[in-house]
Amino acid sequence: MKRNVLCAVVIISILAASSMLFHKKHSPPEKKPSVNEPGRPLPDESHTFSPFVPQQQPDRICLTLTHDPTTSINIQWRTHNLSGHPVVQIALLSAGPIEKTGIIQTCLASSQIFRHPHYDAVHHHANITGLKPATTYLYRVGDGLKWSEWFQFQTSQPSHQPFEFLFFGDLQEDIRGSCSRIIRQAFLNHPNTRFMLFIGDIVRHGNNDTEWHEFFQATGWLTGMFPTIATPGNHEYKNTQITSAWGAHFQFPSNGPQGCEELNNTCYFIDYQGTRFISLNTNAMRGFHLKAVLAQRQWLQTLLRNNDNDWTVIFHHHPVDSPTQSESGKKQLQWLFSPLYEKYHVDLVLQGDAHTYGRGHKSHDKNNPDSPIYIVSNSGAHMNKPDAPWASVSGSDKQLYQHISISKNQLNYQAIAADGSLFDHFILKK
Ligand SMILES: [Fe+2]
Missing domain, CATH: 2.60.40.380 (Purple acid phosphatase-like, N-terminal)
Known part of the structure; x- marks a missing residue:
């Protein structure tokens, strides 16, 4: 019996020792992780489980x-x-x-x-x-x-009824990381909003699908529940061509100027419960599309002349006057378009591009000082310093969204910062 027990102990000891040898021979050496040591490499975008790669699930x-x-x-x-x-x-x-x-x-x-x-x-x-x-x-x-x-x-009401919408400036930089919070906060504070208006430069590289994915990560399910309207910025263009991603993600009304293909899906208007929204494509005003500039002006004039809405909001990416002097205002806008804004009593002109905030009146027609209110806003993380005197309110180093509510006789405007503080506000009455 004692001999059997001794044999069993010897066999178990031999097996345990050989197991340790086997383990040492075939297992990777144990190593304590270092704080600065990189983890396992992430799969690149070519791998099927990259979040940027589409799945069968929409x-x-x-x-x-x-x-x-x-x-x-x-x-x-x-x-x-x-x-x-x-x-x-x-x-x-x-x-x-x-x-x-x-x-x-x-x-x-x-x-x-x-x-x-x-x-x-x-x-x-x-x-x-x-x-x-x-x-x-x-x-x-x-x-x-x-x-x-x-x-x-x-769907919207057929008559002139009160409604609210949100206006976002350029997102462009660190879209998922920094822009998501301002979009989410805007909806937490204003859940009755009817749609979102983006002023262009939604992404930095218009043909970069990863950046577009960041935009849809930042907005999440909101784009599926609240309609978007948008006008393209220069970053949605490559040279003189709008990037294909624009049309892939957004289809807007095809009621823009006729016979000017380069303005398709960027220049359009929507009448929403008593307010006319007009998107102009200011990329076409950068010196290389004279035909598109003149076509937009003629189209705009017809729209403004035949307008039975209570309010008119025009939105385009490049500002008529920039809050930063280094970003000179676009002369085509000042000479050819803003006189029309004044003549036909446009109420708001929403703009972006400058990566800072400015709001003010500035008439470009001395004979008609009834100027609209011009607003330049910025929702993203990239900031410039404001230094132009035309703006009565200006500011920088703030990510802002704008909540605008409109009824038949009153327009309430608020610019709200990422920390929830009210940065600017005014009321227009008719
Ligand atoms: Fe921009």
Whole structure:
């Protein structure tokens, strides 16, 4: 018995020793991690689980306003291939499961493939029409197998009714890291907003898909619930061409100047509950598109002359007068456009580009001092110093968003900083 126990102990000891030898021979040496030591390398963008690579599950779901927001809306999204038929399903708002209330409309989308250095993406666009005014709808996008979650949106009122919207200046730098908080805070403070207005330079490199992904990370599900309107900045251009990413993500009304293809999807107008919003493409005013400048001026004049809205808001990326003297105002805007703003009593001109804040009146027509209020704002992390005397309110080193509420007789304007403090405000009355 004792001999058996001794044998068992010897065998176990031999096995344990050989196990240790085996372990030492085949396992990597133990090493204490150092604070400065890099971790395992992250996969590059070519890897399928990079967040920038589209999946079969829809992402970057984005509503944009149409020419008639009372009865229609545009929906954009992205997937990795063209499997199945890309469709939008529409249902009426319901308290319970949507399966009980049923789908009231299914709309087939159009699709386009975009080739990136390490992957392809398919961008889908659907124009939903035949909706009822002042109605909340549910929708989801997909291909019959993979679906987004159900989102909801509201069509606008057919009459002049009060509403609120948010205006964001250039995002451009550190979009996910620094711009997300101001967008989120804007919606936390103003959940009744009806849409978002972006003044261009949403990204720094217009054809960089990673930066566009940052924008959709920063906005999250908001772009699927609150429509976007936007005008392009110089960073959405490469030389004289707008980057393809603009049209991939946003489809705006095609009611701009006729016969000027370079203005498509950038120059348009929307009448929203008694306010006319007009997007001008100021990139076309930078010396290389004289035809586009003159076409916009003629189109604008017709729009302003035939306007039965209570309020008029014009928005373009480059400012008529910049809050920074180093950013000289665009002479075409000062000579050809701002006289029209004054003649036809435009109320607000929303602008960006200068990466600082300025607000003020400045008439460019001595015979007609009824100038609109010009605003230049900045929502992103890149800052310039204001040093131009035209602005009655100016400031820098602040990320700002603007909340604007409009009723028939009153316009309330607030510029709010990233810490929630009120930086600027005024009221216009009619
Ligand atoms: Fe910019």
